[in-house]
Every structure is written in structure tokens, then in C-alpha cells.
Amino acid sequence: MGRLGLKKMYDSLAILLANRQVSICTAAAIIILIIVDLFATRQIVYLDNTSEITLFALTVVVGYGLGSWIILEYTRRVTANLRSKSLLINMIHWTITVIQFFSLLSCCLSYSIIV
Numbered sequence: 001m002g003r004l005g006l007k008k009m010y011d012s013l014a015i016l017l018a019n020r021q022v023s024i025c026t027a028a029a030i031i032i033l034i035i036v037d038l039f040a041t042r043q044i045v046y047l048d049n050t051s052e053i054t055l056f057a058l059t060v061v062v063g064y065g066l067g068s069w070i071i072l073e074y075t076r077r078v079t080a081n082l083r084s085k086s087l088l089i090n091m092i093h094w095t096i097t098v099i100q101f102f103s104l105l106s107c108c109l110s111y112s113i114i115v
Helices: 003-017 020-041 049-078 080-085 087-114
Strands: none
Touching: 020 049, 049 080, 049 087, 080 087
């Protein structure tokens, strides 16, 4: 795959991530995962070991990985004009990006220790 193919793929991903419906569906999936995880923690929903590991992996991959990346990319596109005018908003955006990166890194490390 050459540079032109990678650019086309990135452009198509950028168009998809700029869509508001994708961001809303991602946020809904994250909320549903959090609710199921809370029910499992409070033992309202009983899960066996395999289901717990699956739920944890989904939470890490969807909640901290793909989901946060999609929502962060959407907010980056929506607030581009505002961030160019305000240094504070730009610093907040980059701080959140760095925090999300280290949060994902720590979750991946903890998952590799567990498994």
C-alpha cells in the first residue's frame, strides 16, 4: 500500500469520524458498557470468569481505545475554530489527549499482566 492508498484511507476515516452520528453511537456504546460493568460490579448481573475478562477487554478496547479516540477526534474537528482563537481551550484539548493516551497505555499494561 503506497502513500496514495494510505492518504485515501485516512481521508475516508476522517470523513467518517467527522460524522455526528458515529460519535453519538460511540458514546452510547461506552455508556452501555459502563452500565453493564457497574451491574457486574454490584453483582446485579452475575458473570463467570470468561465473561468478566471479555467485559474488561471490551471496556478497554471500546471505552479507552477506539471510543475515546473517535470522540476526541470529533471534538478536535468541531472545536478547531475555537482552539485557534483560545490558547486555554487548545491547552485543555492537548492535556486531555495526553491523559487519554496514558490512560489507554496503563489499561493495556494491566490487561497484559492479568492475561
